[in-house]
Amino acid sequence: MKDKMGTTGLIFNEPLLWEKGSPGRKGLSLPRRDVDETPLDAALVGDGPDFPDLSELDVVRHFTKLSQWNFGVDSGMYPLGSCTMKYNPKTNERQASIPGFAGAHPLLPESLSQGALELMYDLQGYLGEITGLPAVSVQPAAGSHGELTGMLIFAAYHKNKGKPRTKVLIPDTAHGTNPASAALCGFTSVGVKSGPDGVLLPESVAELMDEDTAGIMITNPNTLGLFEDNIRQVADIVHQKGGLVYGDGANMNAVMGIVNIGDIGVDVLHLNLHKTFSTPHGGGGPGAGPVCVTPELEPFLPVPRVVKDGDIYRLDEDYPLSVGKVHAFYGNFGILLRAYSYILSVGTYFKEVSQYAVLNANYIKERLKGTYHLPYDRPCMHECVFTDKHQQEHHVATLDIAKRLMDHGFHPPTIYFPLVVSGAIMIEPTESESKETLDQFIDAMKQIAQEAVDCPDCLHESPQFPKVRRLDETAAARNPCLKG
């Protein structure tokens, strides 16, 4: 295709909800009143919220128009590094909307919730098998919630040993949520610098690991898309001092069937079902962040646990060492259900999922490495990280490249992350993309690099095609306007 994929088209302006409608309209079918009104103490009664009154069609058009201003995975390639924007199968939505599941009350007696309990039990088993960490809780509602649960387990484990610890080691390539999760559990985070090849060095960990340190949080593959090849030595060092190893499984999509996470010394791992297991990202959640642990740490998992007695599934609260509950009920069941559907659909093909995700990333890396600066030129996992070093010579920055990609019909990669690389462009294509789509993306990136030489201002002025152009984020933060 010679033309850019992005083009202009007719999209609509649309006011805010409360600038529309007229008092007395309704967009919802209200049940008939079949009982008398009952009085209520006037001191308790309010005026009711000032919501606009809209007709059903008003609401439909409003949100249809708004949706057209968005870009999703269904719109095109969304190579947002570290977020694993793979295809979200339509059938999963069908399964989540079956009335028996969608309408189920969480406090139904066990005899009336066997299907949901069986689903969670089997999902725990599959996630245990994929990670090699057999004890699983599906309760955490998001990746960061899984991290928090992991840190609660760290704290509970050391407390149970009789010696609470105060610090956690966190490499500079970690996700930003890692230090925040550790801090919520009262730990001080201690930074560990990665080595010149972008991976952790055992000696850096040995220097910092002591008997007041609860353990280490490692993202593997790390946020540079590299496999932490010293992981076993690092784990041994941490274990020798009585610490635990936390694995941030955000990047699990690279190593399914390739690495058994339990075997490489990781004690606790969280998974992001909205990344590796295809559940929709929803414009920012809901996700799910199950936690997988070694048999030794099983007693500390959140309650209730989903267990099986003979042919009956039930909820078990009887774990005195448990960290407790992290969610009002059992977690984001609707998301667990979608991940379960995905696992049954993919089945024995999970190794291929990882192989093709890694193949796609390496293909992009090889084909773009002459055009963009590659700070770590070694085989990558499921994502590759470039920088804007070559384009900076023409006063074109990562931000300009990202914005120009929109005009080409692509969602930009993750930018300026990881922090250890200046001007980072972090590309994660996922296994969902075909070779043709990757070739189109590569062509677009090359055209942009050429434009950086020929017409830097064309890039500074991009994007041209979306509904709005670059927005003033400084003004938004200086004088926050957070409601209308």
Place this chain on the structure above:
Amino acid sequence: MRYLPHTKEDIQEMLQVVGAADLDALFSSIPDECRRKEAMNLPDPITEWELNGHMDCMAASMGAPPFYKVFMGAGSYHHYIPEITRQLLLRSEFFTAYTPYQPEISQGTLQTIYEYQTLVTRLLGMDVANASMYDGASGLAEALLMTIRATRRKKVAVSRVVHPLYRQVVKTYFAPTGFEVVELPVGTDGRTDLSGLADLGELAGVALQSPNFFGCIEDLEAAGKAIHTDKKTLFVVGFSEPLAYGLLKSPGACGADIACGEGQSFGIPQSFGGPGLGMFAAKQKYVRTMPGRLIGKTTDRDGKTGFVLTLATREQHIRREKATSNICSNQGLCATAATMYMAAVGGTGIRELSRLNRDRAEYLKASLAKAGHTSPFSAPTFNEFVVRFPDGFADTWQALLEKKIVAGLHLAPYYPEMSDCWLMCVTETISKNTIDSLVKEVVK
């Protein structure tokens, strides 16, 4: 496998470009000692049609509407969800997008969440609302941690009639922190007893829930005054049934500093307890100590109005361990559903719907009282209430279950001293006829 587009030819061509002999060679950077030796033990993939059959079969075992009539609330409510909400949410531009880091191509999500923030502040009578938390329980825990940040005090008080499962989550969040959570007792009227507040020392925050777990409407105005006797203490109002605020005086109007709760009632399927929606709002002066993401209004280069993520300096990717919370992605699509629901029901509609919920619940309450089964509490209630059966109710409950009626929640596991009490809930989805059929069995 239909989700994988790679043909043999594609793979060969790509491997050649990469310079790897085969797919295994792509993983050469992984030391042999880290390689998985045995294959994963996973089932053979099933077809879309087999999956449909399997899932339908599993779901058939669930005691859910429309096959069952469920008189159970307790933090998860069966309300009608308009078809437009279900279908509009399936606009894949909404549900297959992620956090709007690139605002130029995310204005749909951004304007929707800005509208969500606005409608939530109007519902709760507060100044600012965030883009959502995981659920009502974690929202409450984060609110209490926020009161500690805001006041630099070390102790919070939580009413014993806040949802028991929310209190358990608060306990989990507080366990490793060294901060203290004390419990406020319940009065004989079913409302929180605040008479001992002055003896508790310096409190960072005091949390009540209204309607509370027993369905009782707290006297928030009086509570706010009592709590603010200590000017530094923050008044936190929780809720599990936001629909109540279509009728009741808002937390903000009663002096709340933070209002937070579960938003599932607004267009989100119960789905066995999640995903729900943690609604979270506060007074303006606390905006920078709030957890969670915020959307703000701004302009683009041509002066056109647009929306962006803002005040990110509170967040973990910038402040790392000094962030106000570790929460980043939240429940965006659930917040979107709630926005669509609030738009569809409207100001006039929410008032009517709220009243109908209360009036139908009152009808059941009065019918049971007529049969001699009264509530132990005198405080007014919204759409759920406690009823006492001194002679036991388990057999009748079981008999009703045979008729596919789930007649409320037994309170014994949550309040051991109330072993003869059940919590009953009636929403607009339960008609007078269905209520009558429950009552008929009870008076037998």
